[in-house]
Amino acid sequence: MRIKEGYKLCKVRDSSIVVAVGDAVMDFNGIVTLNATGELIWSMLEQEKSEDEIIAAIMEKYEVAEAVAKTDYSEFVGQLKGAGFIE
Amino acid sequence: MSMYNIAGLNVSIEPVYGQLRSRCSKYLADDQSKKPQIRIAVTKERIRGFSEKTAELSAEDCEYILAGADFYSGLVHFNGMMLHASAVALDGRAYLFSAPCGTGKSTHTGLWQQYFGADRAIIINDDKPAIRLIDGHALVFGTPFSGKHDISVNAAYELGGICFLHRAEKNEIYEMPEKRAIYALLNQTLRPVDLDRMSMVLKTIDAVLGLTKVYSMGCNISQDAVRLSYETMKKGLTPQ
Numbered sequence: 001m002r003i004k005e006g007y008k009l010c011k012v013r014d015s016s017i018v019v020a021v022g023d024a025v026m027d028f029n030g031i032v033t034l035n036a037t038g039e040l041i042w043s044m045l046e047q048e049k050s051e052d053e054i055i056a057a058i059m060e061k062y063e064v065a066e067a068v069a070k071t072d073y074s075e076f077v078g079q080l081k082g083a084g085f086i087e
Numbered sequence: 088m089s090m091y092n093i094a095g096l097n098v099s100i101e102p103v104y105g106q107l108r109s110r111c112s113k114y115l116a117d118d119q120s121k122k123p124q125i126r127i128a129v130t131k132e133r134i135r136g137f138s139e140k141t142a143e144l145s146a147e148d149c150e151y152i153l154a155g156a157d158f159y160s161g162l163v164h165f166n167g168m169m170l171h172a173s174a175v176a177l178d179g180r181a182y183l184f185s186a187p188c189g190t191g192k193s194t195h196t197g198l199w200q201q202y203f204g205a206d207r208a209i210i211i212n213d214d215k216p217a218i219r220l221i222d223g224h225a226l227v228f229g230t231p232f233s234g235k236h237d238i239s240v241n242a243a244y245e246l247g248g249i250c251f252l253h254r255a256e257k258n259e260i261y262e263m264p265e266k267r268a269i270y271a272l273l274n275q276t277l278r279p280v281d282l283d284r285m286s287m288v289l290k291t292i293d294a295v296l297g298l299t300k301v302y303s304m305g306c307n308i309s310q311d312a313v314r315l316s317y318e319t320m321k322k323g324l325t326p327q
Contacts, residue, residue: 008282012293015266019273019289021282031273033266 001077003045007085009034018042018085027084037062041076045086090116090123093158094217094228095243096165099123100154103131104147107154110231113241125161129153155215155232159277163284167219168291170249171275174216174227175199176209176240180247181227182320183216185275190252193236194308195316202313213238218246220291225298246299248320251275255305258312260319268301298325 006024010017016039018032034042040061044054051073058069080086088101091114102108107129129150137149144152159169172185173192177199184192192214199208214234216227225246229239251263251271263271272292279285300323306312 008285010286010289012269012289013265013296015269017266017269019285021280021285025278025280029278031270033270 001045001051001086002048003042003080004085004087009039009042009046016042032083032085037072038076041073042080045077045080090119090121091231092116092241093125093230094162094165094167094219095221095226096124096162097121098125098127098158098161100127101129102150102154103129103134104150106147107151107231110151110233110237110239114231124165125158127154127157127161129157151232155230156277158230158232159215159217160279160284162217162219163277163279163287163291165219166221166287166291166294167217168272168276168288168295169215170218170272171214172216172249173213174211174229176211176227176242176244177203177207177247177317179244180324181211181216181244182247182316183218183227183249184252184316185249185271186252187275190254191306191308192252195252195306195312198308198310198313199317202310202317209240209242210238211240211242211244218291218295220294223298225295246295247324248300248302249295250302250304250316250320253303253305254307256307258304258306258309258315260302260304260306260315262323263301263303265296267303268296271301271303300325 006020006022007018016034020028055069055073088099091098091111093114134146134149138146170185172183173196174181174183175196184195186192211229212233215232217230219226226243227246228243229241233239
């Protein structure tokens with residue numbers, strides 16, 4: 001699973017946003033705003049980390065149980081899939 | 088080819104038609120020998136290509152629109168961005184009212200002129216002012232590219248505030264949360280397609296948001312609307 005070409009995570013002030021550039025602009029001309037967990041998951045997906053690595057990172061950063069981290073991960077990835085940002 | 092000074096930049100333009108030439112005339116540079124920072128070259132082929140897509144526009148309208156697009160596209164490289172807004176200056180500060188076409192940006196700034204007098208409230212640019220960051224200040228410049236009506240002044244004012252308008256029966260205004268402000272600003276500028284230039288625009292937005300407040304206002308056509316936008320934005324001014 002990886003983020004499609006053309007979707008970029010950017011930081012503006014305190015906000016983490018995703019914008020489309022290049023050909024992806026044809027499909028998406030809005031912005032996605034991410035919360036801190038979303039930013040963590042997105043940036044790890046960008047680095048092509050595995051699901052297990054990302055879940056471990058969420059558990060460590062937020063000191064949450066594995067079940068909670070798994071839910072966070074699958075909800076967020078589900079949203080990204082629904083929006084067509086990952087393939 | 089002539090050299091113009093627009094938004095503090097040396098811009099070379101070679102107007103073919105009268106409209107572009109006359110609208111640019113007050114921006115003609117004193118020193119014609121400077122090296123251009125932005126080159127605008129609207130060829131007849133481009134005008135022809137564009138006018139085929141937009142049958143209702145004359146060739147001189149097309150030239151004017153394309154020259155504006157080239158200028159704002161170049162502006163991105165100089166810590167700048169266009170905002171689709173009517174910009175009014177009052178007491179040394181620029182207040183930008185942005186909205187989609189047909190909402191009533193110009194109507195609102197027109198009401199400012201009625202309320203404060205046209206000698207005190209000056210329309211900097213009625214449609215597409217340029218914002219540039221210079222020495223830690225956000226400055227708003229008039230440009231020759233001001234939409235349907237040729238309403239602009241060749242001057243710069245410190246940005247006082249940005250307000251996104253929508254029509255409403257009752258006047259109300261609030262400061263926009265940061266993420267919504269970023270989205271609104273990106274929606275009313277020339278959004279670059281490539282990552283490099285997109286990053287430049289986001290850097291400009293980042294700095295603008297650090298220097299000024301962004302509001303959302305529902306407004307009707309009244310002097311109450313003017314009082315509300317002015318008083319709210321004045322209170323929110325950051326020290327110069």
